[in-house]
């Protein structure tokens with residue numbers, strides 16, 4: 721009989737925070753993927769509900785993982801499902817740090833643990849150029865999500881004048897999440 725969960729942390733216990741929180745989060749997301757994997761809009765909303773509980777108190781995150789890097793935002797893998805169906809990462813945003821314009825080609829949910837995150841969606845025009853939508857700001861305890869069915873070209877970064885920490889859940893292996901980087905004219909900068 722198949723086990724309902726295959727919890728195989730990729731980071732040794734004790735090194736990357738409270739494993740019981742990460743394990744509980746992974747189990748909840750596994751259930752969401754099993755029950756709602758065919759509808760990404762519903763899946764993202766359900767994962768956001770679970771993730772909001774996890775980021776409501778950031779005490780389970782180790783301090784060393786929450787320090788910003790000078791050169792760029794940090795991204796650290798916390799958990800990856802053995803079958804590659806989803807991954808969980810911790811992102812740390814120094815003041816002014818942000819991603820390039822990019823897409824995932826998979827669903828993704830962000831939960832803000834510390835500070836605030838700003839995100840902007842980009843929409844292709846008839847000429848192919850990308851036009852930014854409104855800036856959405858998500859504060860600590862809140863969640864936001866993107867999925868390909870809704871258009872998933874976007875940019876994310878810290879907001880305000882303090883370091884931000886966010887937990888990201890993606891419907892793919894962590895190393896494969898950022899698929900294409902775009903210029904504003906709509907051309908692909910890198911894959």
Ligand SMILES: [Fe+2]
Nearest residue numbers: 822824874876
């Ligand atoms: Fe993204």
